[in-house]
Amino acid sequence: xxxxxxxxxxxxxxxxxxxxxxxMRGIIRYGPDSVVAILDSARAGEAHDGIPIVGHVEDxxxxxxxxxxVGVATQGGRFPQAWxxxxxxxxxxxxxxxxxxxxxxxxxxxxxxxAEKHGVELRDLRKPPQGLTVPTGANLEVDAKIVLTVxxxxxIGKKTVVVELDLExxxxxxxxxxxxxxxxxxxxxxxxxxxxxxxxxxxxxAAEQLVVEGARRGGRLLLVEGQGSLVHPMxxxxxxxxxHGSVPHAxxxxxxxxxxEIEGCPGHPIPPLTELVELHERIALPRRRAKVACIAxxxxxxxxxxxxxxxxxxxxxxxxxxxxxxxxxxxxxLLDAVLARL
Amino acid sequence: xxxxxxxxxxxxxxxxxxxxxxxMRGIIRYGPDSVVAILDSARAGEAHDGIPIVGHVEDxxxxxxxxxxVGVATQGGRFPQAWxxxxxxxxxxxxxxxxxxxxxxxxxxxxxxxAEKHGVELRDLRKPPQGLTVPTGANLEVDAKIVLTVxxxxxIGKKTVVVELDLExxxxxxxxxxxxxxxxxxxxxxxxxxxxxxxxxxxxxAAEQLVVEGARRGGRLLLVEGQGSLVHPMxxxxxxxxxHGSVPHAxxxxxxxxxxEIEGCPGHPIPPLTELVELHERIALPRRRAKVACIAxxxxxxxxxxxxxxxxxxxxxxxxxxxxxxxxxxxxxLLDAVLARL
Numbered sequence: 284x285x286x287x288x289x290x291x292x293x294x295x296x297x298x299x300x301x302x303x304x305x306x307m308r309g310i311i312r313y314g315p316d317s318v319v320a321i322l323d324s325a326r327a328g329e330a331h332d333g334i335p336i337v338g339h340v341e342d343x344x345x346x347x348x349x350x351x352x353v354g355v356a357t358q359g360g361r362f363p364q365a366w367x368x369x370x371x372x373x374x375x376x377x378x379x380x381x382x383x384x385x386x387x388x389x390x391x392x393x394x395x396x397x398a399e400k401h402g403v404e405l406r407d408l409r410k411p412p413q414g415l416t417v418p419t420g421a422n423l424e425v426d427a428k429i430v431l432t433v434x435x436x437x438x439i440g441k442k443t444v445v446v447e448l449d450l451e452x453x454x455x456x457x458x459x460x461x462x463x464x465x466x467x468x469x470x471x472x473x474x475x476x477x478x479x480x481x482x483x484x485x486x487x488x489a490a491e492q493l494v495v496e497g498a499r500r501g502g503r504l505l506l507v508e509g510q511g512s513l514v515h516p517m518x519x520x521x522x523x524x525x526x527h528g529s530v531p532h533a534x535x536x537x538x539x540x541x542x543x544e545i546e547g548c549p550g551h552p553i554p555p556l557t558e559l560v561e562l563h564e565r566i567a568l569p570r571r572r573a574k575v576a577c578i579a580x581x582x583x584x585x586x587x588x589x590x591x592x593x594x595x596x597x598x599x600x601x602x603x604x605x606x607x608x609x610x611x612x613x614x615x616x617l618l619d620a621v622l623a624r625l
Numbered sequence: 626x627x628x629x630x631x632x633x634x635x636x637x638x639x640x641x642x643x644x645x646x647x648x649m650r651g652i653i654r655y656g657p658d659s660v661v662a663i664l665d666s667a668r669a670g671e672a673h674d675g676i677p678i679v680g681h682v683e684d685x686x687x688x689x690x691x692x693x694x695v696g697v698a699t700q701g702g703r704f705p706q707a708w709x710x711x712x713x714x715x716x717x718x719x720x721x722x723x724x725x726x727x728x729x730x731x732x733x734x735x736x737x738x739x740a741e742k743h744g745v746e747l748r749d750l751r752k753p754p755q756g757l758t759v760p761t762g763a764n765l766e767v768d769a770k771i772v773l774t775v776x777x778x779x780x781i782g783k784k785t786v787v788v789e790l791d792l793e794x795x796x797x798x799x800x801x802x803x804x805x806x807x808x809x810x811x812x813x814x815x816x817x818x819x820x821x822x823x824x825x826x827x828x829x830x831a832a833e834q835l836v837v838e839g840a841r842r843g844g845r846l847l848l849v850e851g852q853g854s855l856v857h858p859m860x861x862x863x864x865x866x867x868x869h870g871s872v873p874h875a876x877x878x879x880x881x882x883x884x885x886e887i888e889g890c891p892g893h894p895i896p897p898l899t900e901l902v903e904l905h906e907r908i909a910l911p912r913r914r915a916k917v918a919c920i921a922x923x924x925x926x927x928x929x930x931x932x933x934x935x936x937x938x939x940x941x942x943x944x945x946x947x948x949x950x951x952x953x954x955x956x957x958x959l960l961d962a963v964l965a966r967l
Contacts, residue, residue: 358758358759359758359759359826359827359830360826361758385824385826416700416701416703417700417701417859417860418858418859420890478825479824479825479826480824480825480826481824481825482727482821482822482823482824482825483820483821483822483823483824483825483828483862483863483866484701484702484727484821484822484859484860484863485701486825486862486863487858487859487860487861487862488701488859513865513908514910516760516829516869516870516910516912517759517760517826517829517830518759518826518829519829519865519866519869520825520828520829520862520863520864520865520866520867520869520870521825521826521828521862521866522862522865523855523861523862523864523865524825524861524862524863525862527858527861527862528858528862548762550912551910551911551912552911554911562907562908565904565907566855566904566908568856568858568893569893569894569896570858570892570893
């Protein structure tokens, strides 16, 4: 996965949706590959970040893609029915197909036969490696400082924040490694384990493997992609397994400015940030008590910088913690705050 | 699985071990089947609870078993190498085989072929059902009171406590249902999902399905088997997913009297019980804030009742909560405490 590929992103019906389209945007913004086209029939003829949007696989072929990447992350990770036809058309057009959903394309008999016939590869980014097990304690012996993002909800930028912190750390010459724990992170970095797809008993074990591997890759500062939220009624188990298995020295708490309820879960409030900070510090195991080093505030809903800055100042005052939006204003201030806690 | 079967329990190398042998003891104590023999070559000729222990599958045949049940729960859920030969011998002797490990016997090509040849069945109690997904919110609409056991460690009696509470509740004429969430519970009740074996993203969804199913089976009081511990470095993710997905109205906190460290995890202390109570109450989602109703204290390490009673009194004084050992002294007192909180 190291050489530059020419990617067609399959965003059918989702390229406009913040939550489901986050895989697409992550790959475009941080991936090593050249994204040559996006498929979304409802937006055919438009462009996204300068990338042409097409309505059919056939229309994409003039941009000479080599691989089609499923650019959506559906709740529950299943393929919408209409997608089957789409994937088959990609295969028939000679494209490799890469997916990060829970439903594995490489285990679909019809697609597998078709892929063999057309000489293309089907890859599942979320497929766990063989031989996972429970943690061995090797996580606590990793010779690196470990930083994990946590958050008040899903899809608010936990991956983006660690990627930005990692880029900034490497700019400063630090031996930093981004540790991917989900399908988009894996698509960006070319390695990793989607911890939400492993057997529950092996969640912490998978997280342990990831920090061990991050150190093996030369990281003295490991920036681990967080998942879900401790207060999310669907995904909190993944969040806690990742917290306990990756044994962070410091946490970065991510929050979308102005959010007061878990997205898609009416009646499930987000607690005040001060409570969230305390909850995360309480849930750490005694062997390594991670503190929240700073708050990464996603201010994308605020158009003007001055309003974004006011939100940031408000959260800083409320929590007493260094706060910034690393995507909007750069990751330097938050990296300083993280390094000060290690 | 409803008719009474004649069970040979495979306990090779483990029948003496408290942790790994808990499946065996659960089946013997609470299962609907007749256990006719236990296989453990190191203890051949002895007896366990009046059940003969044999050294070879062939020696067990005179007790006319119909099914061999893997009676161990290994860490990581893999089969010790020597077991392969043992399982093959069971199949060749015409026994169905039932297993609760993560390594599925029904997916082992060699065993499957052999089972077909000998006309026997291979069943995996821990194999998740098809079509699991994230919670839908149906858990919060279940028309029943939900009680979940939580604990300071694994293998301290979380399943036993709910089974005892369920037996006592039904004795009193309450419409109570035991909701199994692990392999031994499933072997006892004949239904359930081993939540530690599902894909992590679907943990809470599986727990939701279980409470919905418990109510469908007529339960107005659902006694849900807890898993792991919030303070266990290996299994905490499973614990939290189960807490948030089963949406309990009340919790029963289980603890092994005198334990101060997570078993098998040196350097991982068990926090004081008052802290554990507070942590469990803090981690509940705002939509349903479960309180700890009482403490179930496992006093198996204390030989004399008077010493057990002193331990119980000590914990009651320390926590201010009703405390008892329901296995030793009956489940009536704790059931009263639970019902008073619903």
